Amino acid sequence: MTGRNRSSTASRDPDALLARAGIQPDRDQDQHFLVDDRVLDRLPTYVEGVDTNHVLEIGAGTGALTDRLLNVADRVTAVERDARLAEFLREEFADARGEGRLEIAEGDALSVELPEFTASVSNLPYGVSSEVLFRLLPAKRPLVVTVQTEFAERMVADPGTAEYGRLSVTAGHYAECEIVETVPPEAFSPPPAVESAVVRTAPREPNYAVDETAFLAFVRGVFTQRRKTVRNAIRNTTHISGIERPGAVVEAADEALLSQRAGDLAPAEFAELARLGCEVGGVSSEGATSGEEAG
Incomplete structure (x- = not known):
């Protein structure tokens, strides 16, 4: 198992990153930037004990989570579809890129070529959460994703409940899923209209054999x-x-x-x-x- 131990390194302030980027969030692109330091600091802890040699982040935004992932991972690949933000990330994290520890993959997470990764931690764009997850889950790697609470509840739902559906069965086919915390709207800029939740998945083999x-x-x-x-x-x-x-x-x-x-x-x-x-x-x-x- 690999990974860095740089917990003493000061993390970048998320509000300062947003100010330096100088970009107004685009609601049409599901841009709700996570700016709560406490939540950002906790997210990497949910992959403690797993291989963090190469961590994948979907929807890097201004890099507040990227920065914290670099403190625990040997390498990070950050996917960002907004060309303005991708350019900002390349400039803001020039040192990590120069060290070969960070790659910025500019493009849509639904179509860009994803690298081999050992774990993934992401604040997912809500409008494409399911499509992104079903690109990630078949890789059978640990995931930590921030999604809408309603979506999270469907991921972990049991048969016979109102929330149980195709998402529950499909996610459960690949992994054990658990909600590890809820995140209020005010943790984001701009605040979304819904509450969010962090889901952690641990890959598993199902207890049945099937094509x-x-x-x-x-x-x-x-x-x-x-x-x-x-x-x-x-x-x-x-x-x-x-x-x-x-x-x-x-x-x-x-x-x-x-x-x-x-x-x-x-x-x-x-x-x-x-x-x-x-x-x-x-x-x-x-x-x-x-x-x-x-x-």
Whole structure:
């Protein structure tokens, strides 16, 4: 395990960084800069005990979190899509870049090539939280992400609860997820209209074996019809799941599963049905379309 121990190094003041950048936040780009020193100081502590050789940050903004990550990581790659902020980061952190400890990746986190990383800590742009997460989760690395509280609650929700959905199943497929703190709107500049939460994920292998693409596509399909029974959802969503013979899947499945609704099924039960889709339903990885967004 690697990582730096520079806790005695003074961190840059987030308000001063914002002033030096001289940029008015663009709400259309989800720019809400985290400026609460206490929250910023805590975020890197949530990856204590894991490999911080190369930490990835999505949405670096003015670099307040980047600065703190450099205190605990050997290397940091900071992704920023705003060209003005990317240029500011290159100038503000010229020393770290010159030492080979920081790379600024200018571009959209949904399309820019992401490096191999050992952990990721980010204040995610809220409008694309799910899409970004489902680029990061398959890497099976520890993540710490600040997201809307409602989104965080869906990530950690249990079957049978109102918050439980496709996001819950998909996130849980890759990792153990926990909310480690909530963050009030006034911790940001400008304050968002909602409360935020910090979620920590620890990668894990699921306790079931299943073709991953087929599983994710099946979950996606069934949740598009979450008010219907699983039996009907299987028949109605073949264009998403890739199941060619839904009747065969229904015939082979346990009636106790078929009579429930998507929000009541545990991940292992989704996996059982997805397995039947592969075994008797004619689905293949090529035919399934898991998609990137999760609701």
